[in-house]
Amino acid sequence: MVGTPVFLIAIPLLAAFLIPLIGMIWKESVRIIPGLVLAYMTVLSASLYLFILENGTYVETIAGWQAPWGIDLVFSPLTGLLATIMTFMGFIVWLYSYRFKSNVEFEAAKKYFIFLMLLVAGSVGIVITGDIFNQFVFIEIVGISAYALTAFYTGRNSAEAAFKYLIMGSLSASALLIAIIIVYAQLGTLNMAEIAANIDQMNVHYRIIAMIFFIIGIGVEAEIFPLNGWAPDAYTEAPGPVGGAFSGIVVKAGIYAMVRMMFTLFDISGPMKILIVIGLVTLIVAETSALRQEKLKRMLAYSSIGQMGLVLVAFGMGTKAGVFAALFLMLNHAIIKPLLFLSGSFLTFNTTEKYISQITGMAKKMPVVSVLFALGALAISGLPPFSGFWSKLSVLTAAADENLMLIIALVLIISVIEIVYYFRVINRLFFFEYDESVSVKPHKPGFNGMIALFILAGLILLIGFYPASVTGYLDLAADDLLNTHQYIDKVLQLGQSIIQ
Amino acid sequence: MKKAIVIFFLAVFGYFMAITFLSPEFEADRNRNGVKDFYLEKTVSDLKTANTVTAIVVNFRGFDTLGEVTVLFLAATALGSILFKKRHHIGERTVLYPASTIVGSGAKLIFPAIILLGAYVFIHGHLTPGGGFQGGTIIATGFLLMLISYRNFSISHNILSVIESLAGILFVVFGFMGLIYGGSFLENFMGTGILNDLFSGGVIPVIYILVGFKVAAELTGLIYTILHEKG
Amino acid sequence: MEYLLFTIGFLLLVLIGAALYAVYQKDLLYAVIATGVISLALTGLFLVLQAPDVALTEAAIGVALTTIIFIITIRNTVRFEDEKDKKMKH
Amino acid sequence: MDTAELIRLGVYGTSILLILIGLYAVLTKKSLIKIIIGLSIIDGGIHLLLIGIGYVKGGTAPIFSPGSEDAVARMVDPVPQALVLTAIVIGFGVTAVALSLIIRLYRHHNTLNIDEIKNLKW
Numbered sequence: 001m002v003g004t005p006v007f008l009i010a011i012p013l014l015a016a017f018l019i020p021l022i023g024m025i026w027k028e029s030v031r032i033i034p035g036l037v038l039a040y041m042t043v044l045s046a047s048l049y050l051f052i053l054e055n056g057t058y059v060e061t062i063a064g065w066q067a068p069w070g071i072d073l074v075f076s077p078l079t080g081l082l083a084t085i086m087t088f089m090g091f092i093v094w095l096y097s098y099r100f101k102s103n104v105e106f107e108a109a110k111k112y113f114i115f116l117m118l119l120v121a122g123s124v125g126i127v128i129t130g131d132i133f134n135q136f137v138f139i140e141i142v143g144i145s146a147y148a149l150t151a152f153y154t155g156r157n158s159a160e161a162a163f164k165y166l167i168m169g170s171l172s173a174s175a176l177l178i179a180i181i182i183v184y185a186q187l188g189t190l191n192m193a194e195i196a197a198n199i200d201q202m203n204v205h206y207r208i209i210a211m212i213f214f215i216i217g218i219g220v221e222a223e224i225f226p227l228n229g230w231a232p233d234a235y236t237e238a239p240g241p242v243g244g245a246f247s248g249i250v251v252k253a254g255i256y257a258m259v260r261m262m263f264t265l266f267d268i269s270g271p272m273k274i275l276i277v278i279g280l281v282t283l284i285v286a287e288t289s290a291l292r293q294e295k296l297k298r299m300l301a302y303s304s305i306g307q308m309g310l311v312l313v314a315f316g317m318g319t320k321a322g323v324f325a326a327l328f329l330m331l332n333h334a335i336i337k338p339l340l341f342l343s344g345s346f347l348t349f350n351t352t353e354k355y356i357s358q359i360t361g362m363a364k365k366m367p368v369v370s371v372l373f374a375l376g377a378l379a380i381s382g383l384p385p386f387s388g389f390w391s392k393l394s395v396l397t398a399a400a401d402e403n404l405m406l407i408i409a410l411v412l413i414i415s416v417i418e419i420v421y422y423f424r425v426i427n428r429l430f431f432f433e434y435d436e437s438v439s440v441k442p443h444k445p446g447f448n449g450m451i452a453l454f455i456l457a458g459l460i461l462l463i464g465f466y467p468a469s470v471t472g473y474l475d476l477a478a479d480d481l482l483n484t485h486q487y488i489d490k491v492l493q494l495g496q497s498i499i500q
Numbered sequence: 501m502k503k504a505i506v507i508f509f510l511a512v513f514g515y516f517m518a519i520t521f522l523s524p525e526f527e528a529d530r531n532r533n534g535v536k537d538f539y540l541e542k543t544v545s546d547l548k549t550a551n552t553v554t555a556i557v558v559n560f561r562g563f564d565t566l567g568e569v570t571v572l573f574l575a576a577t578a579l580g581s582i583l584f585k586k587r588h589h590i591g592e593r594t595v596l597y598p599a600s601t602i603v604g605s606g607a608k609l610i611f612p613a614i615i616l617l618g619a620y621v622f623i624h625g626h627l628t629p630g631g632g633f634q635g636g637t638i639i640a641t642g643f644l645l646m647l648i649s650y651r652n653f654s655i656s657h658n659i660l661s662v663i664e665s666l667a668g669i670l671f672v673v674f675g676f677m678g679l680i681y682g683g684s685f686l687e688n689f690m691g692t693g694i695l696n697d698l699f700s701g702g703v704i705p706v707i708y709i710l711v712g713f714k715v716a717a718e719l720t721g722l723i724y725t726i727l728h729e730k731g
Numbered sequence: 732m733e734y735l736l737f738t739i740g741f742l743l744l745v746l747i748g749a750a751l752y753a754v755y756q757k758d759l760l761y762a763v764i765a766t767g768v769i770s771l772a773l774t775g776l777f778l779v780l781q782a783p784d785v786a787l788t789e790a791a792i793g794v795a796l797t798t799i800i801f802i803i804t805i806r807n808t809v810r811f812e813d814e815k816d817k818k819m820k821h
Numbered sequence: 822m823d824t825a826e827l828i829r830l831g832v833y834g835t836s837i838l839l840i841l842i843g844l845y846a847v848l849t850k851k852s853l854i855k856i857i858i859g860l861s862i863i864d865g866g867i868h869l870l871l872i873g874i875g876y877v878k879g880g881t882a883p884i885f886s887p888g889s890e891d892a893v894a895r896m897v898d899p900v901p902q903a904l905v906l907t908a909i910v911i912g913f914g915v916t917a918v919a920l921s922l923i924i925r926l927y928r929h930h931n932t933l934n935i936d937e938i939k940n941l942k943w
Contacts, residue, residue, distance in 0.1 A: 020665050063560060071560075107580070144574045148577070
């Protein structure tokens with residue numbers, strides 16, 4: 001091991017404070033240090049993950065106080081898997097944007113990389129923390145980095161998208177704080193395991209109200225309907241790689257927070273139905289909106305929201321197969337969506353509007369990027385033999401086990417819709433003539449960016465042809481999420497509870 | 501029409517809030533023996549810190565505080581990034597009229613006192629009410645007073661940034677020292693001394709003083725940035 | 732005890748009054764000052780409710796810093812909610 | 822109804838009212854600055870709510886002075902106070918970012934009216 005879970009958060013923070021200092025002397029460091037930190041986080045997270053697969057969940061206490069009293073970090077098969085995915089995606093996004101703005105101001109680049117690094121660190125923090133108020137703090141860290149990244153380009157609309165995001169984000173943060181207040185007032189603790197162990201002592205009315213506030217509070221990051229109004233604008237206006245970071249990292253953290261809250265914290269009969277309803281509404285609204293979009297990134301954003309709806313539906317089934325399918329979907333989405341965003345951002349390079357019509361016939365000019373984009377599009381719409389197929393299949397089998405025919409039918413219809421709108425783009429990309437008056441000027445994509453794209457594409461093909469390479473890990477993670485008692489026992493190691 | 505919907509929504513929201521917080525059951529069902537008693541007891545016996553809030557902010561929930569200074573750091577950075585202009589010349593400060601002699605001399609007179617008060621508040625954070633955040637913000641208000649009273653009072657952005665970075669780095673380094681000498685991140689690894697002494701509480705006052713420096717530098721920088729913004 | 736009750740009641744009334752004033756006032760500068768008054772009343776309440784640490788923070792951040800950055804923003808943008816009278820800007 | 826009950830109801834009721842007033846401003850007002858004012862009113866309400874949670878009747882501040890080490894039983898709950906400290910600072914950070922966004926929006930649009938700015942669809 002090269003560290004403990006707390007390094008995943010402390011090291012990026014240390015680096016963020018260090019960068020302005022070193023940047024005064026050595027300008028290139030503002031690009032290199034974040035990359036080194038993200039690479040280190042990936043290695044650390046992966047090695048910790050392998051470690052805990054052998055030795056069981058690792059709970060780290062902070063400031064020397066045992067779990068119910070102090071803040072603790074939980075590194076379990078589920079959180080470890082997610083943290084590894086996130087840090088890896090963070091590294092990929094860094095790799096893609098390494099030369100980003102290299103010809104422009106040093107100050108801007110410095111800030112961009114600090115925000116990116118803290119975005120990843122905050123998302124990892126949301127996942128591995130075991131304390132609800134600590135989670136709130138991390139949500140705010142992610143939030144402020146995300147607002148700043150959205151408003152990064154000084155274009156006309158970016159400030160507006162960021163402002164919209166900020167209003168929704170801070171309203172939902174207030175809701176989250178109210179939920180925390182209710183829980184603390186009733187149970188006198190903020191530790192997740194402690195809350196989970198004592199949730200049945202809480203009045204049912206308060207439990208339901210607190211849960212509603214929690215859903216509102218986390219829903220903005222998790223992009224559930226109707227709290228996702230910010231997403232299409234933010235994805236469109238943010239710099240290209242940031243869209244990939246949002247869909248690959250931030251949303252995953254939001255979904256995790258929501259699922260952890262539903263499965264572990266609030267043990268109400270029927271919360272799963274709530275998840276299914278939320279997920280289905282999100283799915284249908286988002287996918288039908290995606291069909292109508294004229295702008296590439298807006299379409300991708302709606303598609304991303306729709307996928308998250310599907311994830312929630314799969315989680316909502318509440319069975320082992322459902323959770324497994326949901327995690328599989330999350331993994332695939334975390335790989336495929338950044339590929340689409342990153343390659344899409346190469347295709348619409350230097351345009352402000354990013355209309356789909358602007359990429360007409362680009363395949364003739366930028367064949368490699370176009371093929372990679374098409375690969376992502378085919379994979380996410382669930383066509384065999386790519387990775388998306390297996391996750392959609394597992395959703396369908398999970399639904400079939402539970403006899404949820406409505407869900408099966410809807411998922412199939414949605415898949416058709418997805419195929420339609422992705423093929424619309426692919427059609428334009430490959431089978432139309434290049435038209436100089438409409439299309440963007442082709443450019444030579446950077447070397448580092450292409451490496452990032454190839455890594456992602458390689459992963460898609462790997463999972464597509466050998467799904468068994470990941471299913472074992474996902475299986476363990478699903479077990480971990482469903483086993484609330486084990487979580488409580490592991491965190492409250494001594495078996496002591498402050499509430500008798 | 502829109503207003504009617506909003507008021508309906510507010511009524512529903514208010515109703516739920518009211519039945520949650522105003523019903524007598526809310527108090528009756530409360531579980532009083534939560535973490536509170538443990539914190540109060542351990543603050544005196546183990547940490548030897550008189551101010552329990554400080555002990556919680558810096559030690560029991562120190563990780564939150566680390567996140568919180570990061571939020572401030574991010575906000576200050578974001579402000580610079582959002583208000584960034586291509587041709588970045590330091591603009592004239594948005595103070596329309598120079599301060600009158602009375603305000604000017606008054607500010608000069610009060611400024612050292614404010615700084616002193618801020619320093620007092622964060623040095624005594626573990627003994628009396630106050631601490632790093634409070635002291636830091638008080639110092640920032642002192643600089644604010646000078647900035648709006650004198651058009652040519654200026655602070656070097658680089659120095660602020662160095663103070664901020666050093667304080668942040670030392671905070672994390674103290675956390676790691678806790679990991680090395682105590683066994684967990686941010687653990688109180690120094691001798692705790694005697695309750696109500698200035699040098700008591702081990703690492704708590706040290707970290708809180710660092711937080712004070714960091715908050716003061718961040719807030720001053722933040723105000724400085726926004727003050728030099730011409731609409 | 733009566734004294735405590737009176738103080739708290741007064742501060743709560745100030746809070747609600749200032750909040751309503753801040754929302755309905757068309758002149759944003761006055762509205763911002765009203766939010767400063769809210770923070771001031773909150774400071775007093777925190778003090779009465781035995782939270783001196785929070786009172787100090789609220790006094791420094793809520794009353795001084797938040798108000799001043801609001802005022803700077805208003806100075807850089809518009810002063811009136813309606814914006815019809817643009818030349819009344821400052 | 823005794824004093825403690827009155828204080829409790831008053832504090833909770835006022836904070837709920839503050840939250841509602843703030844929400845009303847956020848949802849109906851056209852001026853961006855008014856929206857941010859609404860947000861800070863909501864924040865104030867929530868902070869008051871948190872402090873109200875921790876208050877016990879006749880309690881003392883959670884600070885030990887020499888010779889009062891046995892006062893534990895009468896102290897108010899320090900945890901919500903620590904949480905409010907964090908929340909206030911975070912709220913200030915968010916407000917500062919929001920106001921800087923407003924300044925930039927004004928630079929581009931020369932107005933702060935939300936109806937005139939909207940060229941992104943909701």
